[in-house]
Amino acid sequence: MRKLPFDTVLIANRGEIAVRIIKTLRELELRSAVVYHDLDAGAPAVSMADMAIAVSGRTPVAAYLDAAQILAAAREASVGAIHPGYGFLAENAEFARAVVESGFAFVGPTPESIDLMGDKIRARNFVQRNGFPVVPSAIEEDDPASFIQRARSIGGPLLVKASAGGGGKGMRIVRDLDSLQDAIAQARGEAQRYFGDGRLYIERYIEKPRHIEVQVLGDCFGNVVHLFERECSVQRRFQKVIEEAPASTLPPGLRERICETAADIARAANYRNAGTVEFIVRGGEFYFLEMNTRLQVEHPVTEMITGVDIVAEQLYVAGGHELRFSQQNIVSTGHAIEARVYAEAPERGFAPTTGKVLVLDYPSGPGFRIDSGVSQGQQITTAFDSLLAKVIVHSSTRNEAALTAERAMQELVLLGCETNASFLARVLADEQFLRGQVHTGYLDENPQLTAGDSASDLSTFLAAAALLTRPVRDSADAVPELHASLGGWRNA
Amino acid sequence: MNHVFELEGVDYQLWLSRCQQGYQLHLGDEVLALLTFSHQGDGRGLLTIAGASEPVRFAIDGDTVHLRIRGRTRILRYRDPLSAHGLVNKDAGHLVARAPMPGVVVKTWVLPGDQISEGSELMVIESMKLESVIRSPQDGVVDQIHFKEGESFEHGAVLVTITEEGH
Numbered sequence: 001m002r003k004l005p006f007d008t009v010l011i012a013n014r015g016e017i018a019v020r021i022i023k024t025l026r027e028l029e030l031r032s033a034v035v036y037h038d039l040d041a042g043a044p045a046v047s048m049a050d051m052a053i054a055v056s057g058r059t060p061v062a063a064y065l066d067a068a069q070i071l072a073a074a075r076e077a078s079v080g081a082i083h084p085g086y087g088f089l090a091e092n093a094e095f096a097r098a099v100v101e102s103g104f105a106f107v108g109p110t111p112e113s114i115d116l117m118g119d120k121i122r123a124r125n126f127v128q129r130n131g132f133p134v135v136p137s138a139i140e141e142d143d144p145a146s147f148i149q150r151a152r153s154i155g156g157p158l159l160v161k162a163s164a165g166g167g168g169k170g171m172r173i174v175r176d177l178d179s180l181q182d183a184i185a186q187a188r189g190e191a192q193r194y195f196g197d198g199r200l201y202i203e204r205y206i207e208k209p210r211h212i213e214v215q216v217l218g219d220c221f222g223n224v225v226h227l228f229e230r231e232c233s234v235q236r237r238f239q240k241v242i243e244e245a246p247a248s249t250l251p252p253g254l255r256e257r258i259c260e261t262a263a264d265i266a267r268a269a270n271y272r273n274a275g276t277v278e279f280i281v282r283g284g285e286f287y288f289l290e291m292n293t294r295l296q297v298e299h300p301v302t303e304m305i306t307g308v309d310i311v312a313e314q315l316y317v318a319g320g321h322e323l324r325f326s327q328q329n330i331v332s333t334g335h336a337i338e339a340r341v342y343a344e345a346p347e348r349g350f351a352p353t354t355g356k357v358l359v360l361d362y363p364s365g366p367g368f369r370i371d372s373g374v375s376q377g378q379q380i381t382t383a384f385d386s387l388l389a390k391v392i393v394h395s396s397t398r399n400e401a402a403l404t405a406e407r408a409m410q411e412l413v414l415l416g417c418e419t420n421a422s423f424l425a426r427v428l429a430d431e432q433f434l435r436g437q438v439h440t441g442y443l444d445e446n447p448q449l450t451a452g453d454s455a456s457d458l459s460t461f462l463a464a465a466a467l468l469t470r471p472v473r474d475s476a477d478a479v480p481e482l483h484a485s486l487g488g489w490r491n492a
Numbered sequence: 493m494n495h496v497f498e499l500e501g502v503d504y505q506l507w508l509s510r511c512q513q514g515y516q517l518h519l520g521d522e523v524l525a526l527l528t529f530s531h532q533g534d535g536r537g538l539l540t541i542a543g544a545s546e547p548v549r550f551a552i553d554g555d556t557v558h559l560r561i562r563g564r565t566r567i568l569r570y571r572d573p574l575s576a577h578g579l580v581n582k583d584a585g586h587l588v589a590r591a592p593m594p595g596v597v598v599k600t601w602v603l604p605g606d607q608i609s610e611g612s613e614l615m616v617i618e619s620m621k622l623e624s625v626i627r628s629p630q631d632g633v634v635d636q637i638h639f640k641e642g643e644s645f646e647h648g649a650v651l652v653t654i655t656e657e658g659h
Contacts, residue, residue: 059596059642348500351593354646358551358558359535382594383644410563415535415551422564454500457562459524463517464539464548465497465557465568466508467529472495472570476508476515 004319006080006105007031011049012070013085016373016389017295018045021083024311033077035070037063039383044375051077060383064088067095071102081105081318083311087385090294091118107318109273109293117269117291121163121201127288130268132261135280135287137203139163148184151202152177160184162191163199170194173205206287208439209280211235212247213292214262215302217313218272219323226263227302227310228332229255233438234427236350236450241420241443242405242427243298244337245305248398248436251284258286263327265291273317274299274310280440297340297390300371304336304394335398337405339424341412343386346423346450352382355417363411367394367404380417388419398436402428422452496571497557503571514540589614589626589652596644598623602652606634614652632656 008031011018018034022045025032033051036043037060046052053073057063064070065088074082082099084090084107093114099106108114117123121139128134138150141163151158160183162170170191172183184200192198215227231247232240247255262277265288276296278289299310308330317323343353360376372389374380380388391408395401409425426449427433432442443449466472494505506519508527516525528540529548537548539561549560555570598616602608608628615626615637635653639645 059644062642352595354594356553358553359549361549381644382596413549413560413565415549415558415560415565416553418565418567425563457564458499458504459517459519459522460539460541460546460561461499461559461566461568462497462504462506462519463524463527463541464529464537464550464559464561465570466495466506466517467515467527467539468537468550468552468557468559469495469497469570471572472506472508473515475495476510479509 002316002321002324004028004030004080004315004321006319008033008050008077008079009081009083009107009315010035010070010074010077010079010104011045011083011085012064012089013083013087014040014043014045014064014373015384016371016387017085017297018043019048019373020300020371021085021311022048024309024315027309028312028315030315033073033079035064035073039379039381042375042378043373045373053077061088067092067098071098071104074099074102074104079104081107081315083107083314084294086294086297091292093118105318107273107314108295109271109275113269113271113275114293117271117275118293120290123291124288126269127265130265132265132268133285133287135203135206135289137201139201140199141201147200147202148180151180154202154204157205157207158202159205160187160200160202162187162195162197163201164191164195164197170200206280206282208441209233209282210247210439211240211278211289212250212258212281212286213276213278213296214259215296215299215310216262216266216271216275216277217310217317217323218266218270218275219317220272220320221322222267222270223323223326224263224267224271225323225325225327225330226259226266227306227308227330229259229262230298230301231438232298233440234433234442235440236346236443240298240340242337242339242424242433243301244335244398244401245301246332246335248335250281254281254284254286261286261288274314297387298338300369300390300392301336301338304369304392305332305334306330307333334394334396335401336392336394337398337401337428338390338392339405339409339428340387340420341389341391341414341424342420343380343388343417344420345418346420347452347454350420350450352386353418354380354382356380357414358416359413360415361411361413362389363391363408365404368392368408369394388414388417399434402434423450426452498569498571499566587629587632587654587656588650589629589654591617591645591647591649591651594645594647594649597639597641597651599641600637602634602637604634604636608632608634608654617651626651628652628654630654630656 010033022032031050034049035055055063055069089095093111096106097111140147158174160172172187174183188198210233218224230245232243234242276292279286362370369392393404406428409421508515514526514528530538539546551558557568595617598618601613610630612628632654635655
């Protein structure tokens with residue numbers, strides 16, 4: 001085992017990703033510390049970590065965003081490094097800078113890389129300047145007076161986006177260029193309301209694109225490799241639901257070009273540590289979308305096909321080591337699928353669900369991996385992201401992986417809080433999904449997958465509930481059989 | 493007698509009667525027989541309907557039965573016939589705006605004492621990435637805001653109380 005300049009790492013995160021990072025720290029014989037908000041006191045990460053330090057905030061989320069408290073916790077636990085996980089402060093350059101200035105190693109890219117690649121427009125301009133493909137676009141700030149004219153010359157359909165935006169807000173699709181002016185006014189109003197920033201940009205709207213992303217790893221000696229691509233096209237409201245690696249039905253030539261482009265972009269940016277370069281792909285064309293300067297939720301599918309522990313590599317890079325493999329050493333084997341189990345009801349418009357976890361039984365078997373952030377007895381609230389667990393399977397072929405993942409969704413038992421597991425099972429068994437014909441509009445075009453069949457097995461459930469409910473059974477037991485048989489028409 | 497189970501907002505009336513060594517379920521015009529349920533411990537059981545058996549995972553939490561059968565999970569609430577039920581939306585001249593789903597308050601647009609009219613924006617709430625606006629169901633005066641910005645609430649929680657004008 002290679003020596004690291006730190007023996008304790010603070011995880012500035014919660015849920016499944018905190019658990020996942022602790023597992024690697026244990027394997028590397030490093031000590032783990034976590035920060036936690038009171039609502040997470042019963043969470044598995046808190047009991048698994050060698051040290052847990054409480055943080056507080058105006059809201060539970062604010063506690064995990066409080067850099068000052070996190071740095072104080074790092075000093076208290078005498079850690080040498082801080083891993084930000086994903087979300088929260090993971091892509092906050094100020095935080096990364098403060099971590100480094102406080103004398104800790106930041107398990108992630110340099111603050112400069114986050115500044116450059118974490119900002120959508122800056123990253124896009126950088127990528128374009130370096131000769132990589134981006135979607136044709138017009139940025140208002142470049143010259144506000146000619147904005148509409150420049151947008152028109154791109155040709156429709158167009159997508160109006162908020163510069164400060166994300167999560168689908170301030171976005172408008174324009175198919176008829178005559179309505180462009182109206183769409184700009186609406187998007188600006190929305191952007192102003194949600195982000196306090198009405199700046200816009202407009203790009204060519206790519207119909208039914210696939211979302212393909214590439215895992216990259218760089219060290220501080222200028223070495224950069226890619227760990228192949230992931231397909232993340234199964235999305236709802238820009239939220240990924242099922243991810244897989246490799247991307248099915250990508251022609252081999254295209255696959256290689258996309259992966260190499262991603263590594264070249266990371267190299268041009270002098271990128272170090274783990275990152276993901278996202279592309280949209282349509283036909284044989286692909287365009288840079290954005291770069292995520294952190295570990296991603298769906299990183300396990302890449303780990304399954306390559307055998308690389310990405311968190312371990314992140315720690316070695318943060319500890320100043322050179323990458324221990326070159327591009328030729330990285331081989332992709334078989335097919336991996338990840339299904340995200342959320343506390344939500346797809347059948348009711350994906351409304352978040354809450355409750356206490358009464359029974360929790362994960363499927364197991366060869367090729368299964370469960371990254372879970374919950375345990376039995378835990379209260380699920382809406383205070384945090386609704387991701388409960390990720391079920392990842394690895395098989396020799398895509399069809400086999402889909403079948404195994406579907407079976408896993410059938411076998412997973414989580415009682416006490418509704419989840420999207422049945423919905424995931426429906427998608428994994430869907431013909432179109434199995435043929436690999438997915439794009440980012442796939443779930444919207446197949447509303448039956450979301451709706452499910454609300455009536456199926458209804459009487460079976462009611463029978464079980466009736467037999468398990470004492471007063472219902474008691475009132476049957478109290479009536480002699482002869483009277484009961486008259487009940488049907490007596491009640492009518 | 494009829495018993496009521498609520499499932500996803502719908503009430504189902506049913507009753508059980510004894511039948512041979514088990515029970516039969518009366519559900520509208522439908523009769524299911526012969527039913528037995530054998531407990532296997534640890535929230536596991538075997539439901540048998542007319543000779544066909546299904547493994548069942550279950551958890552009972554007060555009046556709520558959580559069931560997993562054939563890879564599907566459902567939550568059924570037993571409505572105790574003795575307890576009063578139903579949400580009261582209007583009491584003592586107060587109107588209440590309730591949370592349609594659990595979430596977090598993003599912004600409140602009004603203060604207690606504010607005059608509001610039907611359709612006025614009261615509050616912006618967020619459930620996951622979806623924001624929605626809670627509007628006033630009618631003209632009135634804001635009486636109380638029950639959650640501050642950033643606070644989270646459960647399904648059905650009273651968000652804003654409104655006094656009808658003149659009260």
